[in-house]
Amino acid sequence: MSRRYPLEPLIATRTLRCERALRETQARQAVLAERCAERDAALRKRIELGDQRATQQQYLANVTHAGECSPSGYARIEQRTLLLDVQIEQQAARVAQAEQRVAEAEAEVAKALKVFRAAQAKLDALEQQKQRWRSELERAQRRAENGRAQELTQYRRTTAGGMHHA
Numbered sequence: 109m110s111r112r113y114p115l116e117p118l119i120a121t122r123t124l125r126c127e128r129a130l131r132e133t134q135a136r137q138a139v140l141a142e143r144c145a146e147r148d149a150a151l152r153k154r155i156e157l158g159d160q161r162a163t164q165q166q167y168l169a170n171v172t173h174a175g176e177c178s179p180s181g182y183a184r185i186e187q188r189t190l191l192l193d194v195q196i197e198q199q200a201a202r203v204a205q206a207e208q209r210v211a212e213a214e215a216e217v218a219k220a221l222k223v224f225r226a227a228q229a230k231l232d233a234l235e236q237q238k239q240r241w242r243s244e245l246e247r248a249q250r251r252a253e254n255g256r257a258q259e260l261t262q263y264r265r266t267t268a269g270g271m272h273h274a
Contacts, residue, residue, distance in 0.1 A: 140213040
């Protein structure tokens with residue numbers, strides 16, 4: 109009588125868990141990529157705004173030095189410079205938030221990868237155990253078949269021997 113080990117359902121369950129962990133990891137990586145793109149865009153905007161502000165300040169310095177700017181023109185330039193300062197600060201705050209989200213996403217991805225690797229290691233160990241059990245089962249079946257064959261041969265010899273004596 110062969111005893112069956114219910115490994116296939118266990119392995120299938122573990123495989124599904126690993127696949128789910130992989131999908132979750134891939135989804136987190138997609139979120140991370142999106143957040144990185146947001147951060148890069150925010151940084152580019154910040155650089156652009158910084159360049160605009162520097163250009164405005166240079167223009168302001170040039171026209172003020174040359175005496176070409178009227179008080180109202182100077183006030184408009186100063187107002188524009190202040191507006192750019194506010195935009196730069198707002199953009200810097202958004203960049204900081206994006207960087208925080210990216211750091212959180214990176215931590216989530218690292219955590220998911222750790223879970224996935226652990227699940228994969230368990231799956232590999234189960235697969236090895238399944239192979240060991242399968243080998244043991246095959247050896248046991250061969251021993252049982254050989255034992256039955258020997259018993260049958262012995263029985264035939266005994267039976268055949270008894271007939272010759274009769």
